[in-house]
Amino acid sequence: EVVATQGYDSVTIDLQHGLVDYSSVVQMLQAIELAGVAPMIRVPWLEPGIIMKSLDAGSLGIICPMINNRDEALALVSYCKYPPLGKRSFGPTRANFCMGPDYYSTANSEVICLAMIETMRAMENIEEIVTTPGLDGVYIGPSDLAIGITDGRLAPGFDRKEEEMIDAIEKIRLASFKAGIRSAIHCGSPEYAADAVYNGFDLVTVSNDVRLLASAAKDSVDSFRSSYSSLCSGKILFRPGHVNEKKSEGGGY
Secondary structure, eight states, rough: OTTTGGSSEEEEESSSSSSSSSHHHHHHHHHHHHOOOOEEEEEEESOOHHHHHHTTTTOOOEEEEESSSSHHHHHHHHHHOTTTOOOOSSSTTHHHHHHHHTHHHHHHHEEEEEEEEEEEEHHHHHHHHHHHTTOOOOEEEEEHHHHHTTTTTSSSSSOOOSSHHHHHHHHHHHHHHHHHHHHEEEEESSHHHHHHTTTTTTTEOOOOOOHHHHHHHHHHHHHHHHHHHHHHTTTTOOSSSOOOOOOOOOOOO
């Protein structure tokens, strides 16, 4: 709820690496939708049950990890789309109400289906993946991609600047552009995300809740310690007009 009211266009619930499970999803989706933000879910794996349940709960998009070839991309699309585009089972328990009574007729065109590109196999098969009928886009997971294409030589992390990683990222973006689908990437900083959009990416994820909370907490602690240190050195930081007298040895002023 707090994150969804900060101006994001979309908020993604992470069922793959996030510390939440499906029982928490419905309440999170409700909070996101109340803020007028598009809710999406990254599912744990390419498994029809959790993908369909996530959509039935009201997610407007699915991000699926570790898609490595055309067959897996086709399977992903089939789990996200109703016939004739796929084989999604009809039972939108919550979506049928929160998305409106015409959900069935609009779901195939409104639900976003994104395949994560994270391995050497996916890089080798990128052309066949991006041309998968019904796939809306590809989503780069830079940590796993770095591990995958270098066989573990590069450590995981966001905001890649290594030449080989930049080449791989651009190859994926260009392939998706030529195929007429969207490209997305997970970023660690607003600056890297802005640069990605400037260079042609359609969707960027900026950090995550844990990293944002940790960063804000550390900034607060660092600021407090710096302020206290300044006070102890005799600098006046606030209370205009107050005479900052040094403490006496007895502890008074």
